[in-house]
Amino acid sequence: MFWPDTISKKLGIQYPVIQAPMFGVSTVQMAAAAAEADCLGSLALADLSADQSVELIREMKKMTDKPFAANIFVHHIPEVTDVLKEKFVKTKHFLEHLAEENNIEVAFPELEMISINGYHEQVDAIIQENCKILSFTFGNLDDQSIQKLKENGVTLIGTCTSVNEALQLEKSGIDIICVQGIEAGGHRGSFEAEHIPQIGGLSLLSQVYDHVNVPLIYAGGIYGARTLQAVKDLGAKGFQVGNLLLASQESALQPFEKERLKKVKEEEIVLTKSFSGRYARGVKNHFIETVENSEYILPYPYQNKLTNVLRKAAKSQQNSDFVGIWVGQSIHPYSELSTEEILKNLIKECER
Template structure:
């Protein structure tokens, strides 16, 4: 297999394999381990405040001299209306009762205690830290941020879940597009948070490839040589792997979460807004079941902030029923090998395919 292509050149890597940014799972160690395999590591910054972005970027730089991508969420934040305040109070009460019913003692934040991040502050921090590759989800960067980042020589990777989103990214001058099939674990990168496109990777990648000229990275369901080659045949030049690395040595999932993953069956894997207010793919549990039927899920980022403390406490109690265990549709054995080994194994398999 010939790996060198426009994506490997733009990203400056030997293998155009991207370790997916996985907020809550990816550690600086995972990013460094991916770089060690001559692939692209991606550091998830999600909606962390600028000072925390800087700290985690520096922690990663201390582990690897190689260039890595940083990843942010670029959604608009719904204004805090009186209606939303009322809704928040109701959902908070519901979640608090649910936690209590399951023996979890947790102090959920009031709406005025919640701190929200404006992604523009993250962009400034990223530029100040000299990061040269930025990927993002939940929409497109605004024109000013694109211009600013490009003026600093930054490669931009947008995420699409439909042909329409891909066209918008291309028209805005985004350098690379990550095409996220419905199989993917974790959050849907969709621009909107309701009525999202739910297109399988096979249909989406082939159609995006016909409609745009921007080089494409594919994400969703790649877990071995066969799936990687399938993405290549459909037009991808870059291959993003997320769930394949969930069980690795560098994953920050706790042992009970890894165990839960290894027991997962096909019906466990579902899309839900329950934890964050945006659709994400992960393992069904008691919290999701209850929240799905409640009709009380708040918009992102409010639901995400509300459930944050609950998830933290549940993790301390090793309670898999109240944590978000994100995972994609390609169920496998979630090996505990290192990220470097996993990527090297994928490369060798793909070469011998």
């Protein structure tokens, strides 16, 4: 039998293959298609409001009655100090000039107009909607939320990018840990936004495996049977894929973004905090080159909220120099088949 069954049994799925939550790229359709392939679909709720989260959960439940994971950000929200206010104004001016120079019409929000949601209301919504699996990233849930979720029979999956983070998750009773190697596309799931551990998947997975007893999912760089086999040998009991599904039928990426992915070169795949204030892996472009080493990067989530309007405007112009295209290190042909077919092909390839 090729597949370890620890995680499948815990989550009620057939294959321990997880469609990575990818806020902005994964869709309800993608998560339902993953469930159709008898894998675990993930519903990315990021830092949406409780109402928006409920809406998506209900949509998801209409599409499948199979298990799926809701996924949220459990980030720390920095206090709005005078220093932050001043930096916000400067960053906004800088971005306004940059947009104007590049013929992108965009109205950036004032700081007061930005609404930021914590995760506590989402936790209540997840319980109220009777979701049974919750995965999270950017930190750990607080003890009260963990207790509440457990009392309601929710299985918890936390993300780590270091042994230290894994130990904290295990200590607080998290059921499964998703080990995210530095290869992974998208945001680093690190607890800290500034000084992040940058550990490669090979070192990280084997070390976490040696230090904790909870079952591990591995995420970062899996794009076929050999990479999956390698992390299985290192102790992973579940296998999370994001990059592999970026161009799938159900991906929210637009055709010009999928085309850009197909042309990506190794040296263009970089870690950047220019878009959101948190490190994420994506395709280098003019925006990243201009902003990355500048003083115009606000702490997450303020940078994210501020650049969001610019990215939206750039998207509508099909301007790949100003959109954030998150991508992992494993370059591959970026199949445009359905998520169900891509996952089934991966499973078949592994079983061969």
